[in-house]
Each structure stands twice: as structure tokens, then as C-alpha cells.
Amino acid sequence: MILGGFEIIGKAYNGEEAVSIFKSFSVKPKVILMDHRMPLKNGIEASKEILRIERTTKIIFTTADGSIKEEAFAIGAFSFLDKLFSIEYLIDEITRAFESYNSSLSD
Amino acid sequence: MKVLIVDDMKENLYLLERLIKKMGYEVVVAENGKQALEKLHRDNFILVISDILMPVMDGFQLLKAVRSDIKFNDVLIIIYTASYLEKEDEELALDLGADRFVRKPLDPEKLIEIIKNVIQTQEMRTNDFSKTIIKEEKELLKLYSERLIHKLEQKMVDLEKAYNRAEFYKDLFSHDIKNILQSIFAGIQTCDLQLTDSNKLGIIKKNLPVIKDQLLRGITLVSNIHKFSKLDESEPTLSRIEISNILRRVITNKKNSSIEKKINIEVDAFSDRIFILANELIEDVFENLLINAVRYNKNPTVEIIVRISEMERKSRKYSKFEFLDNGYGIDDSRKKEIFQRISIEDKSVHGMGLGLSLVKKIIESYNGDIWVEDRVKGDISKGSNFVLIIPDVN
Numbered sequence: 001m002i003l004g005g006f007e008i009i010g011k012a013y014n015g016e017e018a019v020s021i022f023k024s025f026s027v028k029p030k031v032i033l034m035d036h037r038m039p040l041k042n043g044i045e046a047s048k049e050i051l052r053i054e055r056t057t058k059i060i061f062t063t064a065d066g067s068i069k070e071e072a073f074a075i076g077a078f079s080f081l082d083k084l085f086s087i088e089y090l091i092d093e094i095t096r097a098f099e100s101y102n103s104s105l106s107d
Numbered sequence: 108m109k110v111l112i113v114d115d116m117k118e119n120l121y122l123l124e125r126l127i128k129k130m131g132y133e134v135v136v137a138e139n140g141k142q143a144l145e146k147l148h149r150d151n152f153i154l155v156i157s158d159i160l161m162p163v164m165d166g167f168q169l170l171k172a173v174r175s176d177i178k179f180n181d182v183l184i185i186i187y188t189a190s191y192l193e194k195e196d197e198e199l200a201l202d203l204g205a206d207r208f209v210r211k212p213l214d215p216e217k218l219i220e221i222i223k224n225v226i227q228t229q230e231m232r233t234n235d236f237s238k239t240i241i242k243e244e245k246e247l248l249k250l251y252s253e254r255l256i257h258k259l260e261q262k263m264v265d266l267e268k269a270y271n272r273a274e275f276y277k278d279l280f281s282h283d284i285k286n287i288l289q290s291i292f293a294g295i296q297t298c299d300l301q302l303t304d305s306n307k308l309g310i311i312k313k314n315l316p317v318i319k320d321q322l323l324r325g326i327t328l329v330s331n332i333h334k335f336s337k338l339d340e341s342e343p344t345l346s347r348i349e350i351s352n353i354l355r356r357v358i359t360n361k362k363n364s365s366i367e368k369k370i371n372i373e374v375d376a377f378s379d380r381i382f383i384l385a386n387e388l389i390e391d392v393f394e395n396l397l398i399n400a401v402r403y404n405k406n407p408t409v410e411i412i413v414r415i416s417e418m419e420r421k422s423r424k425y426s427k428f429e430f431l432d433n434g435y436g437i438d439d440s441r442k443k444e445i446f447q448r449i450s451i452e453d454k455s456v457h458g459m460g461l462g463l464s465l466v467k468k469i470i471e472s473y474n475g476d477i478w479v480e481d482r483v484k485g486d487i488s489k490g491s492n493f494v495l496i497i498p499d500v501n
Contacts (some may be wrong), residue, residue, distance in 0.1 A: 037282065064281075064282045064283075064285035064286045064289065065282055066281075066330075066333070067278075069387075070387065073352070083285040083286070083288070083289045083326065084285070084288055084289050084292045084322060084323065084326045085289075086292070086296060087293065087296045087297070087300070092363070
């Protein structure tokens with residue numbers, strides 16, 4: 001992440017933590033890297049809730065579970081990285097997510 | 108003294124034959140109830156040991172046939188079954204006139220005891236089955252049907268469990284292996300980025316692309332297992348899919364995929380939303396066709412046009428996809444051949460590597476068709492046009 005010039009402001013180990021940490025921020029994170037298969041709450045469910053709280057959040061799925069790809073896009077994910085992905089591709093997608101976030105603000 | 112053993116599984120016949128021969132009896136075998144009946148008519152047997160679940164004529168039907176014929180009143184019948192194990196099955200067998208109902212598997216010694224017992228107590232047992240079958244014909248038929256249906260339902264449940272188990276392991280394997288490979292990949296990339304060009308580290312740096320290659324082959328293999336298994340299904344699950352988003356995604360990925368070449372991909376579609384009857388493998392079809400268009404192209408700028416139109420063939424409506432490239436074309440002699448084999452090069456580092464033969468298989472599973480033409484007829488130097496047609500959804 002340091003290589004891309006990004007700052008990580010939070011980490012969660014399951015979907016429930018993800019949502020509660022998201023809620024705890026007064027200034028919401030713009031881009032989220034989301035896994036899917038997690039205990040307590042999965043990535044899709046967590047994303048739904050996060051997007052309900054803040055619609056403009058850019059969620060990038062980084063799960064090894066390819067079967068949920070269409071569903072991820074259907075619920076509003078910004079991107080879905082098929083494993084394996086290179087670091088460059090990850091950085092590119094995160095950059096694209098920030099650009100998209102910033103341009104949607106000015107709309 | 109002759110014993111007739113009836114079972115459709117050769118291993119069972121073999122084991123039982125050995126056991127009974129050891130007891131000093133002559134053994135005759137039959138693979139189903141019909142064969143057993145034929146042999147019973149031709150010879151004298153003191154005992155029949157029969158399975159229930161057999162093709163052509165099962166154990167219950169055999170019992171009924173034997174006990175309806177007074178000629179066989181003295182023939183002892185033991186039912187020896189692995190599948191019909193419930194109380195109702197036993198009751199039906201005894202109602203139909205079996206002398207004993209034995210559940211597999213049973214210790215050989217115990218089985219021998221039962222056989223001895225049945226033979227020794229023969230005088231004491233009834234040989235008038237017109238009275239033993241106190242239940243009416245209709246009732247017996249009803250019971251028989253019930254047992255069959257019950258058995259069928261059980262087998263369906265077992266089958267579903269087995270299928271789910273297979274799916275589960277396949278899924279688990281695929282998911283977990285991907286995670287492992289991703290971590291290794293990330294680790295290698297990090298190392299790669301940290302290494303400077305000093306002589307000592309030069310060798311390590313040279314090896315990293317090789318390791319990367321292997322990883323990507325591994326991931327392709329994992330993806331392919333999943334796809335192959337989907338294609339194996341006799342009834343591919345197809346649903347109404349809107350493909351323009353999928354196509355757009357694949358195109359965006361491809362545009363950025365090459366360092367050496369510039370890639371331009373344009374879409375010329377008759378509609379913003381196009382529906383076909385397909386499944387998620389359509390993404391692999393698009394990927395593969397675009398990979399080929401990029402790979403087999405010597406120009407510094409790769410130009411691809413994806414044209415989507417509608418067409419009718421034999422009064423059926425299709426969506427037609429044309430992938431026109433400016434690559435170095437395909438000779439007429441090879442136009443059919445390229446779809447016929449999976450070539451080793453296709454299992455490549457470039458990600459998907461399904462091969463045109465598999466793409467063809469996928470399209471055919473949609474009841475569609477795929478072929479290649481010259482972009483400019485007769486002039487292969489101007490590039491190729493891969494055409495695929497997929498049935499429209501009404």
C-alpha cells in the first residue's frame with residue numbers, strides 16, 4: 001500500500017467488524033478492499049450495509065471466491081479482482097477507485 | 108444337493124459360491140430373478156439364496172413367482188439383501204413366502220449357521236403357501252410399490268449428498284488454493300520490487316519471472332477445473348444474461364494488458380443491452396477471443412472491433428458477435444483445425460488460456476456456433492473475423 005502512496009486507516013477480520021469500524025469513522029473511508037468468505041458476516045452482506053450507510057464508497061472485492069462476482073457487481077461493488085492479481089493491478093484499481101470517487105463528488 | 112444363488116453383482120456371487128461349496132453343496136448361479144426362475148425349472152434345488160435389488164426381475168418378484176408355483180413348495184428361500192433393510196421390507200419378504208430374511212453384511216460363520224438352521228428345520232416348516240400368503244394380491248402389490256418408492260427416495264437423498272460433497276470439496280480446494288497462490292504471488296512481487304540490480308542478486312531476479320509463470324499456470328489450472336466441471340454437466344445451467352457489461356469489463360482489462368503494444372478495442376453493437384441464454388463461461392469466451400486477437404498480432408497497435416448484431420438462421424433468432432482484428436490471419440487450411448485441439452501454448456501465462464476448442468464447446472453448450480473468416484475475404488494479411496452466434500432469449 002505504501003508503494004501506491006495510499007494510507008490504510010482500518011483493518012477488519014470479518015464482515016461485522018468491517019461494518020462497525022466503518023460506522024465508527026466520522027470521515028468515512030473512500031475505498032475498501034473486501035474479502036468475502038469471512039466468519040460472522042460475509043463480504044457481500046457487509047458491503048450491502050456499508051453502501052447503505054454511504055452510497056459513494058468504492059468497494060473492491062479481493063476474494064478467491066469467483067462464484068460471487070456477478071452478485072458483487074449487482075450490489076454495487078466498484079471492482080472485483082480475480083485471483084491471482086498483480087500488485088500493479090491492485091494499485092491501478094485502487095487509483096481508479098479514488099479517481100472515480102473524486103469525480104463523482106464533483107457531479 | 109444343489110443350491111441356487113441369485114445376485115446381480117459378480118463379487119457377491121463369488122463369495123457366496125465359495126462359502127456354500129465349502130459346506131459341501133453344489134452351487135448354481137443366476138444374475139437376476141428371471142434367470143433364477145429358468146434354472147429352477149430345469150433342475151432340483153433344496154435352497155435358493157437371493158438378493159432383492161436386481162435388474163429384470165427383483166427378489167420380491169422372484170419370491171412371488173416361486174411361491175405361486177406349487178412345484179417349488181419344498182424349495183427353501185433365504186433373502187440376503189444389502190439394500191432393503193427395513194422392517195417393512197422384511198415383512199413383505201416373509202409375506203411373500205421367504206423362509207428367512209437376512210441383512211448384509213453378515214459374518215460368514217453366522218450365515219452358515221442360518222443356512223444350516225433353515226435346512227435342518229425344513230420338516231417343521233409349512234409347505235403350503237396358499238395359506239401363508241394371507242394378504243391379497245392387490246395388497247402385496249401395493250406394499251411392493253411402496254418399498255420400491257421408498258428405496259428410490261433413499262437413493263435420491265444419497266445421490267444428492269454425494270454430489271454436494273463433491274461440489275463442496277471442489278469449491279474448497281479451488282478457493283483455498285487460490286488464496287495460497289495469491290499470497291505466494293504477492294510475496295514474490297514484493298521481493299522483486301525490493302531487489303536492486305546488483306550481480307549477487309541478479310540470479311534471484313532472473314528466477315522470479317519463472318516462478319511467477321508457474322504460479323499463473325497453477326491458477327489457470329484451478330480455474331479450468333471449475334470450468335471443465337461445468338462443461339461436463341449434461342444439462343448446462345443457462346440463464347438470461349445481459350452481456351454488454353461483461354464485455355465492457357473484459358475489454359477494459361484487455362486494453363491495459365500489454366506493455367509492448369497499444370490495444371484499441373471498439374464495440375459496435377445494435378443495442379446497449381443484449382440478452383442471451385448462457386452462463387458465466389461467456390466471460391471466458393470473450394476473454395479468450397480477445398487474448399488471441401492480441402497475441403497473434405505483430406503490429407505495434409492492435410486494432411480490434413467487436414461487432415454485435417442480430418441474425419436469423421433456420422427461423423431462429425441469434426445474437427451475432429464478430430471479433431475483427433488486424434492480426435496476421437489464419438490460413439484456410441487451418442480455419443477448422445484451430446477449434447479442434449487444445450494446444451499446449453494455450454495453457455499460458457496470459458491468464459485464461461482455455462483454448463479455442465473449449466470456447467467452441469462452451470458455445471455449443473449454448474446451442475450456438477463459432478467459426479473464423481478472413482476479415483477481408485481472400486486476404487489473410489488483413490486479419491481475422493471470429494464469428495460467434497448465440498440464441499436470443501425470447
